[in-house]
Amino acid sequence: MELFSNLKGQDQPKRLLASAVQSNRLAHAYILAGPDGSGRLTAALDLAKARICTEVENGFCGQCRHCRQIDGLVHPDVRITLPGMKTTKPENFADLFKVRAEDGITPLRFPGNTYISIDQMREVAHRLSRKSFEGHGYVEIIYDAHRLRREAANAILKTLEEPPAGTLIILITSRVSGLLPTVRSRAHTVRFGRLSNSMVEELLQKRGVPAEEASRIALVSGGCPGPALVMSREKIKDSNQAEKVFNLIFNRSMGNMELAAEIEKLSRKLGREGVLSLCTDMISLVHDQRRVLIGAQPLSRKTAPSADNADDTVFQRMEVLFRDCEIRLKANVSPSMAFSAAAAGSRRIGN
Numbered sequence: 001m002e003l004f005s006n007l008k009g010q011d012q013p014k015r016l017l018a019s020a021v022q023s024n025r026l027a028h029a030y031i032l033a034g035p036d037g038s039g040r041l042t043a044a045l046d047l048a049k050a051r052i053c054t055e056v057e058n059g060f061c062g063q064c065r066h067c068r069q070i071d072g073l074v075h076p077d078v079r080i081t082l083p084g085m086k087t088t089k090p091e092n093f094a095d096l097f098k099v100r101a102e103d104g105i106t107p108l109r110f111p112g113n114t115y116i117s118i119d120q121m122r123e124v125a126h127r128l129s130r131k132s133f134e135g136h137g138y139v140e141i142i143y144d145a146h147r148l149r150r151e152a153a154n155a156i157l158k159t160l161e162e163p164p165a166g167t168l169i170i171l172i173t174s175r176v177s178g179l180l181p182t183v184r185s186r187a188h189t190v191r192f193g194r195l196s197n198s199m200v201e202e203l204l205q206k207r208g209v210p211a212e213e214a215s216r217i218a219l220v221s222g223g224c225p226g227p228a229l230v231m232s233r234e235k236i237k238d239s240n241q242a243e244k245v246f247n248l249i250f251n252r253s254m255g256n257m258e259l260a261a262e263i264e265k266l267s268r269k270l271g272r273e274g275v276l277s278l279c280t281d282m283i284s285l286v287h288d289q290r291r292v293l294i295g296a297q298p299l300s301r302k303t304a305p306s307a308d309n310a311d312d313t314v315f316q317r318m319e320v321l322f323r324d325c326e327i328r329l330k331a332n333v334s335p336s337m338a339f340s341a342a343a344a345g346s347r348r349i350g351n
Helices: 011-022 040-052 065-071 090-103 118-128 150-161 197-206 211-220 225-234 240-249 256-293 312-330 335-350
Strands: 029-033 078-081 138-142 167-173 188-191
Touching (some): 011 188, 040 167, 118 150, 256 335
């Protein structure tokens, strides 16, 4: 099987990782860094197959029991550690892994102020101290590694410095700066970038998404196939919620305090994931406004709400504000705080 054939568009990471596998020179630890949905987990699982598969030398077959178990996220020697909370139960992790294995696109993430605890890292160290179940070594994948609490990050340093023989540790992150320098210095960093809109559109069409819808989704995907596939699955159409927020921002008769109260209430109702989705819809809506200004048809809705006296500069700056909101939400900023800031900023530039 061609190495990393499932990793779309990431030519440099593919070359780096394939070369390491083919030359039998895999490092003991990697940091796969890039935007959410850019293919980091796909690459991590292929690295795991290359390490565990016994059918192909310096590669993997993709069909054997080991490869199928890794794809199904159930191989006993390939473990994924996710951020959670004190209330997150083992069955919650198992259920999320099952859903992801079945559809291949559900994000491995829980809502709320999640983190990776020192107990989770102690469990990893304890597991690696024992012989692997299949006798071919361990692959440990730490997802959203920037959510390692400081004591948890320190707890894994010894493992990164002196990993047991046959161990491969992979840290997946969207924020390399969120990792301790001591952690970064002990692993090889491979950076994943964003794809072009046309490439995301092509990937969506190969999944059966109609051309017009694929074009619209690609436009607001931020160059990341993962979120684009989630949006296509959910068949996102016109967003009344986004239009409601847009109208609130440009409602001149509503005071700033009233706007803040409405946005606060909506943010609390939707939660982090809901506000993230709403941010995506707002970006799509604002982009449509820019199209309308040049006489083009909206892409994500049949009509676009009106905003008196707003020009392209206003909408361009609004788009930046809501993209910043997405970044802040993923960095664990309070949903109401992040979204309120974007709405208030949009009100200021729109006046």
